[in-house]
Each structure stands twice: as C-alpha cells, then as structure tokens.
Amino acid sequence: MSNCSTADAGSLESLRQDDYELLARLAQRYYIDEQTQEQVAREFGLSRQKAQRLLKRARQTGVVAIHIEAPTWLRLDLEGELRETFGLKEAVVSVAQAGPRADREAVAQRAARYLERHLGEGSVVAVGHGRTAGAIARFFRPVERLGATFVSAMGGSPGADAPTNPNEICRALAQRCGGWAESLYAPAYVEDAEVRSQLLAQTAVGRTLAVAAGADMALVGIGGVDDDCTMVRSGCLSREEVAWLRSQGAVGDVLGHYVDVEGRPLASPHQQRLVALPVEHLRRVGTVVAVASEPEKPAAILGILRSGVVDVLVVDETNARAVLRTAGPRPRVAIAAGRPAAADRAQGPAHRGPYQPRPEGTVATAPRTRRGTPPGPPQEVRTCP
Amino acid sequence: MSNCSTADAGSLESLRQDDYELLARLAQRYYIDEQTQEQVAREFGLSRQKAQRLLKRARQTGVVAIHIEAPTWLRLDLEGELRETFGLKEAVVSVAQAGPRADREAVAQRAARYLERHLGEGSVVAVGHGRTAGAIARFFRPVERLGATFVSAMGGSPGADAPTNPNEICRALAQRCGGWAESLYAPAYVEDAEVRSQLLAQTAVGRTLAVAAGADMALVGIGGVDDDCTMVRSGCLSREEVAWLRSQGAVGDVLGHYVDVEGRPLASPHQQRLVALPVEHLRRVGTVVAVASEPEKPAAILGILRSGVVDVLVVDETNARAVLRTAGPRPRVAIAAGRPAAADRAQGPAHRGPYQPRPEGTVATAPRTRRGTPPGPPQEVRTCP
DNA sequence: ACTACCAGTGAGCAATTGCTCAACGGCCGA
DNA sequence: TCGGCCGTTGAGCAATTGCTCACTGGTAGT
Numbered sequence: 001m002s003n004c005s006t007a008d009a010g011s012l013e014s015l016r017q018d019d020y021e022l023l024a025r026l027a028q029r030y031y032i033d034e035q036t037q038e039q040v041a042r043e044f045g046l047s048r049q050k051a052q053r054l055l056k057r058a059r060q061t062g063v064v065a066i067h068i069e070a071p072t073w074l075r076l077d078l079e080g081e082l083r084e085t086f087g088l089k090e091a092v093v094s095v096a097q098a099g100p101r102a103d104r105e106a107v108a109q110r111a112a113r114y115l116e117r118h119l120g121e122g123s124v125v126a127v128g129h130g131r132t133a134g135a136i137a138r139f140f141r142p143v144e145r146l147g148a149t150f151v152s153a154m155g156g157s158p159g160a161d162a163p164t165n166p167n168e169i170c171r172a173l174a175q176r177c178g179g180w181a182e183s184l185y186a187p188a189y190v191e192d193a194e195v196r197s198q199l200l201a202q203t204a205v206g207r208t209l210a211v212a213a214g215a216d217m218a219l220v221g222i223g224g225v226d227d228d229c230t231m232v233r234s235g236c237l238s239r240e241e242v243a244w245l246r247s248q249g250a251v252g253d254v255l256g257h258y259v260d261v262e263g264r265p266l267a268s269p270h271q272q273r274l275v276a277l278p279v280e281h282l283r284r285v286g287t288v289v290a291v292a293s294e295p296e297k298p299a300a301i302l303g304i305l306r307s308g309v310v311d312v313l314v315v316d317e318t319n320a321r322a323v324l325r326t327a328g329p330r331p332r333v334a335i336a337a338g339r340p341a342a343a344d345r346a347q348g349p350a351h352r353g354p355y356q357p358r359p360e361g362t363v364a365t366a367p368r369t370r371r372g373t374p375p376g377p378p379q380e381v382r383t384c385p
Numbered sequence: 386m387s388n389c390s391t392a393d394a395g396s397l398e399s400l401r402q403d404d405y406e407l408l409a410r411l412a413q414r415y416y417i418d419e420q421t422q423e424q425v426a427r428e429f430g431l432s433r434q435k436a437q438r439l440l441k442r443a444r445q446t447g448v449v450a451i452h453i454e455a456p457t458w459l460r461l462d463l464e465g466e467l468r469e470t471f472g473l474k475e476a477v478v479s480v481a482q483a484g485p486r487a488d489r490e491a492v493a494q495r496a497a498r499y500l501e502r503h504l505g506e507g508s509v510v511a512v513g514h515g516r517t518a519g520a521i522a523r524f525f526r527p528v529e530r531l532g533a534t535f536v537s538a539m540g541g542s543p544g545a546d547a548p549t550n551p552n553e554i555c556r557a558l559a560q561r562c563g564g565w566a567e568s569l570y571a572p573a574y575v576e577d578a579e580v581r582s583q584l585l586a587q588t589a590v591g592r593t594l595a596v597a598a599g600a601d602m603a604l605v606g607i608g609g610v611d612d613d614c615t616m617v618r619s620g621c622l623s624r625e626e627v628a629w630l631r632s633q634g635a636v637g638d639v640l641g642h643y644v645d646v647e648g649r650p651l652a653s654p655h656q657q658r659l660v661a662l663p664v665e666h667l668r669r670v671g672t673v674v675a676v677a678s679e680p681e682k683p684a685a686i687l688g689i690l691r692s693g694v695v696d697v698l699v700v701d702e703t704n705a706r707a708v709l710r711t712a713g714p715r716p717r718v719a720i721a722a723g724r725p726a727a728a729d730r731a732q733g734p735a736h737r738g739p740y741q742p743r744p745e746g747t748v749a750t751a752p753r754t755r756r757g758t759p760p761g762p763p764q765e766v767r768t769c770p
Numbered sequence: 771a772c773t774a775c776c777a778g779t780g781a782g783c784a785a786t787t788g789c790t791c792a793a794c795g796g797c798c799g800a
Numbered sequence: 801t802c803g804g805c806c807g808t809t810g811a812g813c814a815a816t817t818g819c820t821c822a823c824t825g826g827t828a829g830t
Binding site for chain 1: 454
C-alpha cells in the first residue's frame with residue numbers, strides 16, 4: 001500500500017483508444033470539474049449506472065490517479081502495510097533518525113501525539129514499562145487539562161532505572177495532563193507463586209490491577225530477550241533467566257508475557273512469579289497501544305503483533321521495515337488462513353488476532369470504566385494543577 | 386483548467402505540521418484505503434462533519450491531488466477552457482498535426498466520433514457546408530446501422546467543389562450509417578430577395594427547411610472571410626462580396642449568417658438573398674455542433690462562439706489556442722457581465738449565448754422531431770443497407 | 771465588563787452514490 | 801437452430817455524502 005491509488009485490475013495499456021478517451025473525459029468532468037455522476041452521464045448520453053461503472057474502471061485502470069501529498073516525515077505506506085498485515089487498528093511509523101536514541105525520542109513523540117488525540121476526560125490508561133514508554137511523558141502535552149487516570153499494569157523493578165518503571169511513567173504522564181496516577185506497589189517478579197498469590201490478595205495490589213483491567217487504553221512497551229533488554233537492565237530478571245527464555249523460543253514480551261516468533265504465548269515458570277495484568281485482561285482493554293523503538297527488536301515486535309494482543313503500534317521506521325520484511329508479503333494467509341481481511345469495512349472495534357480469542361465473559365474483575373465516569377477514588381492520586 | 390485538481394484556497398506550505406499530518410492521514414484512509422467518512426472520523430475520534438471538512442480542506446490545499454492520466458492526444462485542458470469561456474456544452478480539440486490538411490482530417494475524425502456517440506435511432510441532423518464538415522463522412526462509422534436523417538440546412542453552391550455542399554455531405558453521412566438524406570434543392574444565394582421568397586414558397590424547399598428547423602442536432606462549419614473561404618471557393622459569393630463583408634466587420638459565418646468579432650449578427654444585403662435555415666431556427670436546435678479547422682480561422686471562431694449559437698465546438702489545437710488567447714483570460718465578464726457561469730451545476734441543456742436570446746414560441750415551422758419518431762417520408766430519401 | 775462578531779461545530783435533511791438484482795442480449799456449443 | 805451461459809444493463813433501494821442552519825465559545829472592540 002502506498003500513498004497513491006494503484007491500478008490493480010487492468011492497466012492503461014490494455015484500453016482501446018476510444019475507451020481510454022471516454023474514461024479520461026468522464027473522469028475529468030467528474031473528478032476535476034466536480035460534476036455529479038448524473039450530469040456527466042447525461043452529458044455523454046449514458047445512464048448514470050454506466051457512467052458510474054466507467055468511472056470505477058477509470059480508477060481501476062489508473063486513468064484517475066489519486067495521490068496524497070504527504071509530509072516527507074510520514075510513512076503512510078508502511079503504516080498501511082502494518083495495519084493490513086497484522087490487522088491493527090492503527091500503526092504509526094516514525095521516520096528513521098540518526099541513532100537509536102533519536103529513534104526512541106521520535107517514537108515517543110508520535111506516541112504522545114497519539115495519546116493526545118485519543119485520550120478524553122475520564123480516560124483510564126493501563127501502563128507498562130520500558131525505555132520508549134518512559135520517554136513519552138516528556139512530549140505529552142494535551143491542549144487542555146485532562147482528567148485522565150494512568151494506572152500501573154505491572155509491578156516495578158528493583159533496579160535504579162527509574163523512568164522505565166510503570167509507576168514512574170504513570171506519575172509523569174499524569175503530571176503532564178493534570179490527571180491521576182495509580183501506582184502498583186509490588187515488584188514485577190516475586191520469589192514464587194505463593195508470594196504472588198498473597199500479594200494479589202492485598203487490596204492495594206488487587207485493586208490497582210482491577211482498575212488496570214477496566215482501562216480504556218493500555219500503553220505498553222514491547223520487550224526483547226537480548227542481554228540488554230529492559231527486564232535485565234531494570235533487574236527484574238537475570239541475564240540467565242532471559243537466556244533461558246530465549247532458549248525456549250521466546251522473542252519478546254508485553255507486560256512480562258513472553259511469546260514466540262509465531263505469537264504463541266510461552267508457558268514458563270516465570271509466569272507464576274509475575275505481578276502484572278494478565279493477558280486475558282489486557283485483551284479486554286479497548287485499545288492496546290504498543291511502543292517499540294530499540295534496535296534488535298524486530299523479532300519481538302513480530303511475535304507480539306502476531307499474538308494479536310496489540311491494537312495500535314507505534315514504531316520506528318527501521319523496525320517497521322524489518323518486521324514487514326520478516327513477516328513476508330502475504331503473511332495473513334500463512335499465519336491464519338481465512339482470517340477476515342483487515343479492510344473489512346463494516347468491522348467494529350475488535351481487530352483481535354487469531355491466537356487466544358478473547359474469553360467472552362470469563363473475567364470481569366473491574367467494572368469497565370468509560371469516558372465521563374472516572375473510576376472511584378484511586379488509592380494513590382496526585383493532582384497536578 | 387488542467388487535468389489535475391488545483392489548490393486554490395490555501396496551500397501545502399500554509400499548513401502546520403500537525404494539521405498536515407492529520408489531513409494526509411485522513412486523506413489516505415478515505416481516498417486510498419476507501420473507507421467511509423464515518424469510519425475515518427471514528428478512527429480519528431472526530432465527528433463525521435469535521436472529518437468531511439478536513440477532507441475538503443485536504444483537496445483544497447493540495448494534500449490530495451487527483452490527476453487524470455489522459456491520452457497524450459487529448460487536450461482536456463483546452464476543451465475545458467473553451468467550455469468555460471464560451472459556455473459551451475462540449476468542446477473537442479484535436480491535437481495539432483503536421484499541416485492544415487492533417488488538421489482538418491483530425492477535426493473531422495473527432496467530429497465523427499462525436500456524432501457516433503450522440504446520434505440515436507431517429508435523430509435528425511441539420512447540415513451546413515464546409516471543407517471540414519465535408520471530411521467527416523469518411524470517418525463516420527457508427528457501430529450499428531442508424532436510422533438517422535441528415536437534412537440540408539443551406540442551399541448548394543454552383544461551383545464544382547462538390548464534397549463541401551450540404552446536400553453532398555448529407556448524402557455521404559446518410560450512406561455511412563444507413564440513414565436518410567434530405568436535400569435542399571436551391572442555391573445558397575439567389576439573385577434577389579424576391580426570388581428567395583418565391584423559392585422558399587416552394588414546397589420542396591420550405592419543407593426541407595422545416596425539417597431542418599425541427600432537427601435534434603445541427604452540424605455546421607464555421608466559415609471565414611478570407612479570399613479563399615468556402616463561400617468564395619464554392620462560388621456562392623464573389624471575392625468582392627466577401628471583401629465588402631470584411632470591410633463591414635464580418636469575421637465569419639455559420640450557414641451564411643455573418644457576425645462581427647463581438648459575435649453580433651451583421652445585417653447585410655446578402656442576408657436577403659440567402660437560402661438557409663434562419664439563425665433563430667438554428668438556435669432552436671437542441672445541439673449545434675460547429676466544426677472548424679482551417680488556418681486563418683481564429684477570428685471567425687471567436688465571433689461565432691461569442692454569438693452564442695454554438696453548443697459544441699470541434700476544433701484543432703492551433704485554432705483553439707489562438708481563440709483562447711484572443712478571448713483573454715476572463716472574457717465572460719468583458720462580453721456580457723452577469724451572464725450565469727457556465728459551470729452552473731443545475732443548468733439545463735440551454736447554454737445559449739447572450740446575443741439574440743431565443744425567441745420563445747415565435748416560430749415553430751415544423752413539429753420537433755424526437756428520437757424514436759422519424760420524420761414523415763422525406764421527399765428525397767436514400768436508404769443504404 | 772459587556773457586546774457584537776465570527777469561525778467552528780454538530781444535528782438533520784436532501785442529494786448523491788454504491789450496490790443488488792432481475793432482465794436482456796450476444797455468443798458459443800450442441 | 802436451439803439452449804445455456806456469461807457479460808451488460810438499468811431499476812430500485814440503502815448507504816454515504818454534502819449542505820444548511822442554529823448554536824457555541826472565543827475574540828476583539830467598545
């Protein structure tokens with residue numbers, strides 16, 4: 001998909017001169033002179049339907065070329081391909097920058113713009129961790145003060161890498177818009193499943209995760225499995241643990257939920273020690289926005305996209321190209337034959353991937369908080385005037 | 386007017402980056418991905434109306450560029466200008482050829498195409514004289530046999546230049562489509578007004594002119610006033626007579642009705658000796674198609690177009706450019722202030738010029754013959770299987 | 771501070787467009 | 801020559817689009 005309408009069926013060359021002339025004339029009168037189909041039909045002595053069919057043919061054959069004069073820093077074509085390939089609700093690709101750091105900033109900036117456009121009064125956003133996610137707040141500048149709630153969807157990290165912590169990201173975002181932040185007072189990974197159970201039983205923890213489960217939107221980073229990934233840098237997992245995950249086929253994670261390159265969830269012992277919003281709950285969130293920008297991320301992004309948990313992807317150009325290259329030209333067929341085309345016009349807001357279809361009515365931990373009805377008084381709120 | 390949608394209001398450069406991005410995105414989703422306005426509006430969190438306004442702005446500013454990939458031998462821009470400038474129903478411009486002869490053939494060819502597209506079973510065409518008109522028949526090749534009637538709208542010429550004679554042209558056209566030809570047995574110019582009256586009183590003559598007056602379409606040549614014009618060559622008028630007309634301000638004629646460069650009809654003694662369909666009757670004809678192609682014709686074409694008698698002009702590129710250059714960029718204002726814009730969308734088939742508005746209900750010599758109801762048995766018919 | 775103005779907004783409606791479907795006609799094979 | 805098939809046609813209807821209008825919120829000028 002490019003920013004130019006393409007000629008799929010038939011080509012300019014396949015037209016006879018007479019047809020070509022007629023098509024061009026009709027198109028000129030309709031598209032350029034802005035007459036109605038009925039008028040041009042009458043003018044050319046055709047029925048309206050015939051004129052309509054000819055006009056359609058004019059577009060198909062390329063007699064009519066519609067070109068979008070997009071800003072040079074937009075990558076509408078890549079965005080379209082990502083959307084199509086992975087059935088995303090939206091994809092935002094930031095143009096390639098000089099280095100990884102600049103790429104991260106660019107992605108963060110675009111993510112901030114996305115949030116600004118899509119958050120409303122009373123929105124609730126579940127937030128994950130990550131360097132890219134952590135960079136968003138600096139660019140986040142909604143026009144008006146926004147009564148939005150940012151809630152941690154994942155435990156914190158023991159390491160000192162503060163700005164990549166969900167709690168910290170929530171606080172920063174809330175501050176920028178005069179909203180609320182609700183922290184999750186728990187580490188991302190605890191000792192064992194039992195501690196986890198106890199922790200989840202705590203009102204403070206359980207409640208926060210319930211609020212996160214009822215969010216309108218989720219903002220998550222896509223994590224990798226390299227030795228320098230966020231999990232390792234922040235001290236959540238050891239290098240060895242990540243290496244083990246890698247050996248099991250893991251390519252990346254969202255909120256600590258690892259998947260393989262095909263997007264299949266990875267059952268691992270770490271899962272039992274994770275304090276984060278479960279995937280099933282994440283899937284219930286209306287719009288899951290994933291950000292990714294580091295190098296060495298294509299496999300992670302590909303796996304996560306294939307898992308179908310993501311609705312909106314914000315990514316840098318390099319990763320976008322790499323992901324699409326790896327996914328191949330027509331991966332929809334390869335991954336899940338018969339999946340309805342993403343371009344399905346009558347489609348609702350679903351856009352869910354093929355794996356782990358959302359368990360209808362299985363869990364409804366928290367009442368779905370909608371715009372205009374802010375959640376009950378969060379335990380930990382900060383209002384920033 | 387070109388074959389590319391133009392950016393009138395505002396420009397690409399005047400847009401802020403954010404607006405530009407939004408416009409481009411919307412346009413991409415709407416024009417390229419073919420979503421509905423409602424869908425893109427929902428996708429971007431806008432009201433449908435707002436999306437519509439933005440899309441309109443996208444076209445105005447040139448974010449959306451619609452280009453018609455016209456055949457190289459089409460001059461849609463010139464045709465559009467002619468249509469606009471002179472309020473024509475249609476204009477056909479043939480691409481410039483190597484010489485006058487080739488130009489004439491090209492115009493004839495395009496005129497033939499026009500006739501083929503617009504004539505139907507039972508059509509009645511009033512026909513004038515001229516070299517270009519005479520060249521049409523050779524290219525006239527309707528797909529099916531066509532029960533059309535071609536009727537002379539003007540007397541013949543004494544000279545031997547047969548193929549430019551109305552009767553001859555009618556016969557040739559009728560032959561090509563298996564229709565009928567109705568001849569006018571009279572010279573174009575007679576001795577004096579009295580002879581003319583006697584001639585018109587003849588059933589054969591009066592009847593033919595009546596049929597011509599009831600035609601659906603007229604096919605006329607635009608004549609010049611140079612020493613080598615059709616009138617002179619065919620022997621209808623002497624070189625001196627034409628010189629005299631020229632001295633009176635005449636620039637050209639249609640069916641022997643001369644006009645000055647402003648399109649005003651020229652009262653001349655020759656008028657009293659002319660055996661042809663009167664201008665008032667010609668104006669009553671639904672579609673007056675004028676063909677012109679010789680060099681030295683721009684002034685003639687300009688005058689005739691300004692007279693408003695012509696609905697459709699078929700002309701060569703060189704003359705077209707010359708006429709437009711002479712007419713100036715906004716001649717509508719100069720000629721007749723307040724004349725309704727030709728682009729008036731709700732406009733009916735009128736398209737009449739400002740001079741000599743059609744005298745409603747003054748003359749109705751012959752019942753208006755419509756498609757499907759062929760005229761009564763013409764006196765002189767030739768059927769060609 | 772008040773008021774007039776004006777650009778921008780969305781509801782509601784009319785016009786336009788796109789789609790489906792039955793009917794038609796031409797073409798090929800029997 | 802006949803019958804079936806496929807592509808084309810236009811009617812009718814549903815969806816989409818464009819437009820008008822009353823209203824709002826912000827702005828600039830008393």
